[in-house]
Amino acid sequence: xKTKRVREPIxxxxxxxxxxxxxxxALDLLPIDQIIKADDCVVITPNWVKAQPPNTATVVGxxxxxxxIQYVKTKxxxxxxxxxxxxxDDTKKVFHSIGYDRVxxxxxxxxxxxxxxxxxxxxxxxxxIKETEINQLxxxxxxxxxxxxxxYHEEATMSASIKNIALGWPPAEVHGxxxxxxxxxxxLHGFIVAMTKKLPIDxxxxxxxxxxxxxxxxxxxxxxxxxxxxxxxxxxxxxxxxGRLLGFLPQAVQYLYTLYRDGVGEADPRNxxxxxVTLEDAEKIFSVAAYGQEVVLDKNNQIKDLHGNR
Numbered sequence: 288x289k290t291k292r293v294r295e296p297i298x299x300x301x302x303x304x305x306x307x308x309x310x311x312x313a314l315d316l317l318p319i320d321q322i323i324k325a326d327d328c329v330v331i332t333p334n335w336v337k338a339q340p341p342n343t344a345t346v347v348g349x350x351x352x353x354x355x356i357q358y359v360k361t362k363x364x365x366x367x368x369x370x371x372x373x374x375x376d377d378t379k380k381v382f383h384s385i386g387y388d389r390v391x392x393x394x395x396x397x398x399x400x401x402x403x404x405x406x407x408x409x410x411x412x413x414x415x416i417k418e419t420e421i422n423q424l425x426x427x428x429x430x431x432x433x434x435x436x437x438x439y440h441e442e443a444t445m446s447a448s449i450k451n452i453a454l455g456w457p458p459a460e461v462h463g464x465x466x467x468x469x470x471x472x473x474x475l476h477g478f479i480v481a482m483t484k485k486l487p488i489d490x491x492x493x494x495x496x497x498x499x500x501x502x503x504x505x506x507x508x509x510x511x512x513x514x515x516x517x518x519x520x521x522x523x524x525x526x527x528x529x530g531r532l533l534g535f536l537p538q539a540v541q542y543l544y545t546l547y548r549d550g551v552g553e554a555d556p557r558n559x560x561x562x563x564v565t566l567e568d569a570e571k572i573f574s575v576a577a578y579g580q581e582v583v584l585d586k587n588n589q590i591k592d593l594h595g596n597r
Contacts, residue, residue: 289429291487293321295419296521298528300399300564302572306496307354312517314358314490318563322489323362323519327357327429330368331355334435334451337375337505338384344436344499345549346510349386355392355434360512365396370424371455372401373503374465399424402459413481415470415533420461425486433522434491437529438503444540446504447526448491448519453482454564476541483546491525493517495532495569500577510577514540515569523552524559528566531556531584537593547593556590564589 300315301309301323306586339345369391370479373381373461378400382555391398399422406420435451443450454466462469471478494559495515518524523546528539537554538544547554556566564572567585574582584591 291316291489293489293520294520296558297498297560298517298519298521298556300515300517300528300566300569302516302564304511306351306494306514306516307513309496310355310518311358311518312353313516313563316336317490317518317520319362322521323359323364325363325365327364327418328366328368328427329364329430330370330424330428331359331431331432332371332455333369334455335371335378335385335387337341337372337373338587339505340385341497341507341552344497344507345439345505346385347434347436347494349390352387352434353390353394354490355432356390356396362432365397368399368424369396370399370401370422370461372457374454374459376382376506378402382523395577398457401456404458404460406458409485411481411485413474413478414506415473416478416481419457421456422458425456430489430562431486432492433488436494436498437532438499439501439507440503441459442472443479443542445526445530447490447493447520447533449483449527449542449546452477452486452488453479456482456486462481476545479500479542480545480549483542484549484551488522489520491519491522492531493525495529495573498573498577500533507578510573512572515564515572517569521552521559527554529532529555531566532570534582534584536563536584536591536595544579555593556585557592
């Protein structure tokens with residue numbers, strides 16, 4: 288499998304009224320030219336879990352996806368592929384009903400439905416699922432970008448950049464709709480850990496512009512924070528920061544803490560390079576939008592450690 292070009296856990300948080308502008312500003316805070324090179328194959332995996340409109344916080348916005356594609360184009364990759372496999376509805380239904388088909392056609396980039404082959408075998412070493420078939424695009428990918436929303440999740444506790452890849456890539460043709468036939472959900476956290484170790488994410492983009500609370504991944508309440516986004520070179524760091532907005536320290540999300548203990552990424556913000564909007568301000572922005580009052584873990588520039596100690 289490919290190796291990440293930038294391993295430093297850099298997290299950029301940006302906020303503008305336009306989510307598209309926030310993503311560009313946050314990406315510009317990363318060493319992006321070290322990550323995306325000319326002649327790369329760049330794969331963008333957006334969260335298309337179900338055919339519900341973006342204002343429900345179920346899927347990413349098509350125009351924001353367009354902005355991301357256009358940004359990647361400025362780095363002159365040889366190939367840009369939008370690739371995902373929906374678990375809640377047929378991917379093509381999501382593709383056409385939300386308007387992604389128009390964006391991809393107008394931007395002249397490829398689209399691959401990861402729910403189908405051609406396949407290669409991916410050994411996982413998971414207790415239940417020892418290996419899985421996965422689209423052969425994985426062997427052609429130089430840069431993998433996860434683009435998703437921040438959500439509560441009824442089984443995974445939260446859903447962000449890591450779960451987006453771990454559940455977006457296994458094919459529904461093999462695992463069934465909604466990817467529960469062969470045992471993924473018998474040990475969902477363990478499966479996410481196994482997949483994450485095999486599919487390193489180069490850039491994680493988490494939209495909090497339309498986040499989901501209450502439950503998820505598709506039946507919760509949408510929270511509008513007007514353009515708040517988290518972008519990182521480290522998917523675990525991105526999700527750990529997103530989790531703090533939801534009120535979770537890393538150990539509250541089993542797969543995040545397991546990945547941290549296994550050395551896959553950074554979960555402690557004190558060890559991250561933080562840029563842009565401060566973590567405390569991001570927590571304030573989100574909590575006011577979600578609950579009507581400030582609910583903040585990290586007050587007065589004092590970031591809690593992994594276990595909540597000062």
